[in-house]
Amino acid sequence: VSIYTRKGDDQGIRTWGDLCGKKIVVQRGTVSEDRAKLENAKCVKARKGRIATEAFDNDQQAQTRLRSGGADAGVSDFPVAAYAAKTSGGGNDFRIVGDQVEAAPYGIAVAKGNTQLREAIRAALDAVIKNGEYKKIIAKWRVEAGAVTEAKINGGT
Template sequence: MFTPHNRRRAALGVASAAMLTLSLAACGEKESTDQPGAGPSVTAAADSALAAKVPDAIKADGVIKVGTDSTYAPAEFLEADGKTVTGFDVELFNAVAQKLGLKAEYESAPFDAILPGVDSGKYEIGVSSFTINAERLKSVNMVSYFSAGTQWATKKGNPAGVDLENACGKKIAVQTGTVQVDDITARSKKCTDAGKPAVKIDQYQAQSDATAAVVSGKDDAMLADSPVGAYAVKQSNGQLELVGDIYESAPYGYAVKKDQQAFAEVLKEAVQAVITDGTYKAALQKWGVEGGAVTTAELNPSV
């Protein structure tokens, strides 16, 4: 069974990149080459030994079909054409696929539809900032490749006076189907248990909409994955700021079917190979998210 809280998503989405860029366009700031993600794509050389280990059913057409929720900048989001998926998750997995002699082909989908799609065979892998946790490991194999926590963001200056430890009565935005929903729901219960007003939780299907709600003032704050929140703040032209520290860090993982153990094993080797050859570091640095780098890829790590 796939439960929605299996993914730790956080702050800005892709549509966000597009949508937030539109909402902030009045500031007149232009995209520049020093922005996260600017510059040529990072690529990796194929490893014939690893490519030989890829199951025939997957490598037969030379393509690996990827399910992703492209509303989660800077991890995975849509370029200005509204079709091309980009982001650090995408660039990094492209390199992993290249190491295996494959080309990644992305299909955008609602977050909560991706793992069922992997299980049914619609997708050969899920790449969408999935947090590895015990519940998910019951249903899929997961290969770790990054680490992220949760962080909050508010309007610049925190005009609503949001306190992470006492958000009672505040309007808080989160993306549906994320661990942040569980987080803020638990905080709201503490409020009501103490006789204080509940947190008004606004859930959005796309993280971009949650971010836009804070920018517009509809909501007082949002909580999301640390790299996503930081990217949202950077892209806001001074309209947003981070509040509090990053907490509850956990690994992201690629998800493949539970019965595809051999593929999961070679996938782990491919991730380790891009870490070793420096491609991994280059991809993360390009997007400004090297703070979440890991040194070792693991298959179904204990969490």
């Protein structure tokens, strides 16, 4: 999960604590929304104001609200925030601030009994990692912080 702001207007936001008293946008029903609720409780307990959270059906709606000045920051999965920072407005709309939190691997779901497909996917991903193409792709999208060194079965558990 990462925090992103309008480029050139980060208002000193670097951490979750900096969001106390601010308004953020998130996608409804996501880890980002859950994290915002948790961090809001910390702000309230510390008497630093609350994090006003506006939830949307998708990240694009949340980004539109932030872009238009309707919020101080957005919170999304790191790859989503990185993609928005790289592409929205030609890379001029947003920037990621602070460190990502609650990092977790993404995965590809395969029926438990389909070991042949599972192994084929793992081998293909490992090949892309080993031949350097994976590194080029994650560098292009500026998501190196989430890089893995090998494909794992049930690696997130």
